[in-house]
Amino acid sequence: RIIEELFDRQKTFWADPSKRKAVLGSRRAGKTEMWARILTVVAMQNPRTLSRIWSHARLRAKELLWDQFRFLHGRHGIQVETNETELAIRFPNDAIIRLVGADKDKEIQKKRGDKTIFEVLLEAQSWESALLEKTVEDVVSPSLFDLDGTVCLEGTPGAIRAGYWFNITGNNDLDRTWQCSHPKHSDWMCHRWTMLDNPHL
Numbered sequence: 001r002i003i004e005e006l007f008d009r010q011k012t013f014w015a016d017p018s019k020r021k022a023v024l025g026s027r028r029a030g031k032t033e034m035w036a037r038i039l040t041v042v043a044m045q046n047p048r049t050l051s052r053i054w055s056h057a058r059l060r061a062k063e064l065l066w067d068q069f070r071f072l073h074g075r076h077g078i079q080v081e082t083n084e085t086e087l088a089i090r091f092p093n094d095a096i097i098r099l100v101g102a103d104k105d106k107e108i109q110k111k112r113g114d115k116t117i118f119e120v121l122l123e124a125q126s127w128e129s130a131l132l133e134k135t136v137e138d139v140v141s142p143s144l145f146d147l148d149g150t151v152c153l154e155g156t157p158g159a160i161r162a163g164y165w166f167n168i169t170g171n172n173d174l175d176r177t178w179q180c181s182h183p184k185h186s187d188w189m190c191h192r193w194t195m196l197d198n199p200h201l
Contacts, residue, residue, distance in 0.1 A: 002037050002076060007200070009193040010034040012177065018189040019144075022124075022180075023154040024169040026194040028201060031154045035120055036068040039097050040078065042118045047093035049147065051118040052111070054135065056127050058101025062087055064122060065099060102127070102135055112139050117149040124155035129163030136164075 006014060010030065013023060025031045039051050055061035069089055073080050081090040087099035102108050119140045124132060132153075140151050158165050167182045169190050180188040195201055 020188045028195040030198040043095035049117040054121045061099040116143045119151045124153045125158040133164040
């Protein structure tokens, strides 16, 4: 029932088996709105696992998604334990979702030892390119290794046609979904849609 709430472009993204996926979209395209649903399903299907949602600022992650999780779980009668101080959601099967920030390098480094099943980095266009790449390649990707997990980036087109985010999403191919052609990032699949694809507007 939760997945059925996604619209077509979101369902295509969810069904993509790639381990590295990106969403490039316009504002109001419904990118952020899918994460509460996807992460909830991942948690319910994978007991005793950890999933994380990153933002460039921890408070921003809370602003974007904390209430969305609360409303979703209430609507579907999903019993969870929430810790608003830690921004953590624990499910009855002991799966956990955490909202984390990349405000400080010291805080990012503390996350190195975690073993995760799913990682999402929000508003990738707002990150400094070197920090985004370091977080994904040096912290997030090694955390996913044990469980063969998935990392997802999402954001709008950046102001500069260069850097980590652009290299993953900047292809001018008009196809909705395509494999990144950049030699360093050919394992990424990029999905694209705009607000015109969002039936809720």
